[in-house]
Amino acid sequence: MSKQTDDFFKNIISHAKEYGFVFPSSEIYDGLSAVYDYGQLGSELKNNLKTYWWKSMVQLNENIVGIDAAIFMHPTTWKASGHVDGFNDPMIDNKDSKKRYRADQLIEDKIDRYEKDGKNEKAAQLQKDLDDALNADDLVRLKTIIEEHNIVCPISGTKNWTDVRQFNLMFATQMGAMADGAEQVYLRPETAQGIFVNFLNVQKTGRMKIPFGIAQIGKAFRNEVIARQFIMRMREFEQMEMQFFVRPGTDSEWYAKWKENRLKWHLALGADETKYRYHDHVKLAHYAKAAVDIEYQFPFGFKEVEGIHSRSDFDLKQHQEFSGKKMQYFDPEINQSYIPFVIETSIGLDRLFLTVLANSLVQEDLSTEDKQDSRVVLKFHPAIAPVKAAILPLTKKDGLPEKAREIMSKLKLDYNIQYDEKDSIGKRYRRQVAIGTPFCITVGHQTLEDNMVTIRHRDSMQQERVNIDELENIIGNLVSMSNLLKQLI
Numbered sequence: 001m002s003k004q005t006d007d008f009f010k011n012i013i014s015h016a017k018e019y020g021f022v023f024p025s026s027e028i029y030d031g032l033s034a035v036y037d038y039g040q041l042g043s044e045l046k047n048n049l050k051t052y053w054w055k056s057m058v059q060l061n062e063n064i065v066g067i068d069a070a071i072f073m074h075p076t077t078w079k080a081s082g083h084v085d086g087f088n089d090p091m092i093d094n095k096d097s098k099k100r101y102r103a104d105q106l107i108e109d110k111i112d113r114y115e116k117d118g119k120n121e122k123a124a125q126l127q128k129d130l131d132d133a134l135n136a137d138d139l140v141r142l143k144t145i146i147e148e149h150n151i152v153c154p155i156s157g158t159k160n161w162t163d164v165r166q167f168n169l170m171f172a173t174q175m176g177a178m179a180d181g182a183e184q185v186y187l188r189p190e191t192a193q194g195i196f197v198n199f200l201n202v203q204k205t206g207r208m209k210i211p212f213g214i215a216q217i218g219k220a221f222r223n224e225v226i227a228r229q230f231i232m233r234m235r236e237f238e239q240m241e242m243q244f245f246v247r248p249g250t251d252s253e254w255y256a257k258w259k260e261n262r263l264k265w266h267l268a269l270g271a272d273e274t275k276y277r278y279h280d281h282v283k284l285a286h287y288a289k290a291a292v293d294i295e296y297q298f299p300f301g302f303k304e305v306e307g308i309h310s311r312s313d314f315d316l317k318q319h320q321e322f323s324g325k326k327m328q329y330f331d332p333e334i335n336q337s338y339i340p341f342v343i344e345t346s347i348g349l350d351r352l353f354l355t356v357l358a359n360s361l362v363q364e365d366l367s368t369e370d371k372q373d374s375r376v377v378l379k380f381h382p383a384i385a386p387v388k389a390a391i392l393p394l395t396k397k398d399g400l401p402e403k404a405r406e407i408m409s410k411l412k413l414d415y416n417i418q419y420d421e422k423d424s425i426g427k428r429y430r431r432q433v434a435i436g437t438p439f440c441i442t443v444g445h446q447t448l449e450d451n452m453v454t455i456r457h458r459d460s461m462q463q464e465r466v467n468i469d470e471l472e473n474i475i476g477n478l479v480s481m482s483n484l485l486k487q488l489i
Helices: 004-017 040-059 076-081 103-116 118-135 139-148 192-196 199-205 251-267 314-323 349-361 401-413 423-435 468-479 482-486
Strands: 020-024 037-039 065-066 089-093 100-102 165-168 171-175 184-189 212-221 237-246 275-278 290-298 301-312 329-331 336-338 341-348 361-365 374-379 389-393 417-418 437-442 452-455 463-466
Touching: 004 020, 004 349, 037 040, 037 199, 040 065, 040 212, 040 237, 040 349, 040 482, 065 336, 065 482, 076 192, 076 251, 076 314, 089 103, 089 139, 100 103, 100 341, 103 139, 118 139, 139 329, 139 389, 165 482, 192 212, 192 237, 199 212, 237 349, 237 374, 251 275, 251 290, 251 341, 275 301, 290 349, 301 349, 314 349, 336 417, 341 349, 349 374, 349 417, 389 401, 389 423, 401 468, 423 437, 437 468, 452 468, 463 468
Parallel strands: 065 212, 389 417, 389 437
Antiparallel strands: 020 037, 089 100, 089 165, 171 184, 212 237, 237 341, 275 290, 290 301, 301 341, 329 336, 361 374, 437 452, 452 463
């Protein structure tokens, strides 16, 4: 990471904390590694992103419904899914620093350095060696690669490594009153299994016909070997997943459709198209027939924000075997029963949150010949902005606060509105653009005479006089979620 991109990333983190988006969890006790709390504005932004995803999946698609499955599931669920035996990452320790790392991530960082140094052939060969080792689950080869390329511990600077070994990512806990008689259960590492075990329940009660999908938003937990890069990789996170059940033989077609659909969804938020790319998986998960990541160019490089997977019929077939319950669908169109194939779309909400922050944070130079000036702006799409508008009385007297409060009481029924009367009007404008508020509504002395207010637009900084009676329609049209959803139809 260059100094410029490193500084930008640090600015994102400090801005998120300064303005109430993200805080280190239990910070008064020096925090907990890779666990974060979302503040007052962060919670609003997260909820708006969830609303956008939910509406785009459930509201725009007649054949997709949503559920909310429990975090705790019968432990056999995770045996059937393969997580008990196969949900591992390659782990390596440095004996001098006592620090633990993902072996594949150490090698990926080396590949990035080769590319930045212009050693593209060396980078390509190292990538191939890494892919071959991962595909073969060759842990010895992973350590050999680390040694051959003189990869050192970032802390100690030494190459005193342990052997590479597998590290299961699931959190286990006990369910029951007494530890001796308690049953071991897991904090779910993904939300998808809650959908699969409810496949028949949803299909029958909803009279769903193939193809159809089940969507869910929920918490997941992974005991990461090393969590890094702010909220990019955490031990507690939130997923937005949809499992789309299709007739066998049509899965390739639906995989291509959802791949295109999901990239379109991201671009609708206003991001630069060049910052996104597809990355096909070389090493497939144990259940996958095909897999691709939608990656975003963060300050620290391209990283996954969403995965689209063709899961074949693995999950339903496994649950049929382990439960003894038939997980088949009778298709009246072809007069056959079969276990459906599954296309999965899975997006990490926390990563999406970071993507939106990185894409929106802008420092604008407002300097003139006479004065040096700049402002920091979060250019969120108005539909997902935490605060939709700010009501600003020009002064704290002469009846202006009362009039401003009157306006706010009408607008707050439909929108998250802030009231601010502290400091100069210029400072208040700056505060609002720093949190991404699309519009500021200024109440001045003339308002009391003509019932008109001034709307100041965040991005253009242009101002216009409008009648108070028109505010609800004006604001509604500008911040409506339909402005996003229309781009997906």
